Amino acid sequence: MKNLIKTLKNIWSIEELRSKILYTLILIFIYRVGTHIVLPGIDPTALGQVAKQASGGILGLIDTFAGGAFSQASIFALGIMPYISASIFIQLMTVLVPQFQKMQKEGESGRKKINQWTRYLTVGVTVVQASAYVAYLKQITAQSGGVMPGYADYFWLSTVVTLTAGCLFVMWLGEKITDKGLGNGTSLIIMIGILARLPQSFLQELTNKSVRSGQILVFIIEIAVLIAIILGCILLVQGTRKIPVNYAKQIVGNRQFGGARQFLPIKVNSAGVMPIIFAQAIMFLPTLFNLTSLAKTETGQGINRIFTDHTNVWYMTIYAVVVIGFTFLYTALIFNPKQISDNLKQNNGFVPGVKPGQPTADYIGAIMDKVTLPGAFLLALVGILPGIAQLLGVTAGFSTFYGGTSLLIMVAVILDTLQQIETQLLMRQYDGLMKSGRIQGRTVTQASY
Known part of the structure; x- marks a missing residue:
């Protein structure tokens, strides 16, 4: 304190x-x-x-x-x-x-x-x-x-x-x-x-649990699980795979340039929250059947039940598959191994043990695919966590904070804001916000939220 x-x-x-x-x-x-x-x-x-x-x-x-x-x-x-x-x-x-x-x-x-x-x-x-x-x-x-x-x-x-x-x-x-x-x-x-929306949802959940005997302990367990999920989201947002990069030495006059070893960070979740946003938009499209004559049929009613109930097993399965697919697609759009390879070559940089040019691009692309795979599955899990929480008895409003777009945006933005504050402190030779290490935000484009 x-x-x-x-x-x-x-x-x-x-x-x-x-x-x-x-x-x-x-x-x-x-x-x-x-x-x-x-x-x-x-x-x-x-x-x-x-x-x-x-x-x-x-x-x-x-x-x-x-x-x-x-x-x-x-x-x-x-x-x-x-x-x-x-x-x-x-x-x-x-x-x-x-x-x-x-x-x-x-x-x-x-x-x-x-x-x-x-x-x-x-x-x-x-x-x-x-x-x-x-x-x-x-x-x-x-x-x-x-x-x-x-x-x-x-x-x-x-x-x-x-x-x-x-x-x-x-x-x-x-x-x-x-x-x-x-x-x-x-x-x-x-x-x-x-x-x-958090205070109202929190009070609604607390009220719902307090009116029934023995449910306060359940509420405390829910809060503990929520904290654990937030910690997991922090790891997902900050997780990186570092590829070592060496730079060739250059001697200009009496001065030596380059020769340093740096790292190319490959984020576990390079796509940010965008796959979940895209997936939610896609999952909404089948409900448009309600506007057609198909809505009166048994098939149309079944489709509507699946895609409007976030706790439905079929909904969560389809949603997870769509999130995984969009994660790979969006990562491929924003991450260009060929361009990174060309930039390294122009700056006399190379990955140890890998030839410059196309072999470097293939190597970086392979690493990106390996890192993106677990990141995509974890992102899909975060996306369906609100539905799972609601199945386990959490109220609909409070369950949205157990995952999905809300939690990822809050975690990422709070980390960015704390990093901004810590940078200002360190520039003026104050201690950072944490003694154990620097707070790492995310370096993303403005549209990745």
Whole structure:
């Protein structure tokens, strides 16, 4: 406890770090206030229908990322999701389209161009999603009269404009947190939205267990298991396989360059949380059968039962297979062994015992496949843990923190934030946050969250 107080004093004594923390907290507070401001023309008493409909599937995922704003029909209902979608699309384009690859290699100017394209695409995606959200609101509030009659004629236009402006404002908040705050602004906004649901889910689980005799011990065991799962996720996020790389010595004049031995880190989970996000979107598609005549048949009803019940064995099996497949696919898109081999060759680097060029690329690719395999299985296990927890008696809300997108994002973002704080401490010759070693975050692109 004494060391903790000392560390907090050290953090507060650094003016730059103190201002970054306060700036970040103020912007996060503004975001959380905005999530409770209801859209113009909506009757707040009818929001129960929205919350009920947004409790699962892809709508539940959007509501999670939006910090509950989606189910509350707030001005930030779409949250940062349109920006994430645009970022993912642009990131894939930098891998697949030569023009975007060229921009990426132009350094700072290329990065600014890519960011500008991402913003333009965000506006288009937001307008489309906002229009769909208006239709969604009108459909689920038709019986309860959620839209005020006197405002019905202007509702579509005002809502699309408000949601688009709200999304761009949240995007601006994320960029400001990245520039002047603790960094990783978009990820921090998502994490805060997820954590906002934790107190209510925790109290709901505690209440559920306390009303029955002998269940408090079960609740304590659940908390212990949750802590163990968090520790396992930390290992999954930080786990790396280091490939030794030597650099040839060069003598220029009287000075010697190179000759050092470094390591190329291959992460166990290079794809981050993206495979789980993709898998959740794919698993939602079969439920669209409800919109067709097939929904009335026995086959359609069976498909709907499987893909809407997260505790179903078939759902978890299919979900795990999809996560594993997307892990390999996304890793192959973002990780290019040939490019790494060429970069090593250009910088006079080589892997000991492996010839430069294509043999090095094959060697790195083989190591990547071996490391990705257990990482993909562990990621699939994390993805289905909420369903398993719910089967074992954990309430639906609290079970989401036992794995899946919520837990991975929280672990990764918290590690990144702690690493930022520790770096500031070490730069000023203070002790780090831990005596046993440095906190390792993750070095990922902005779209990997």
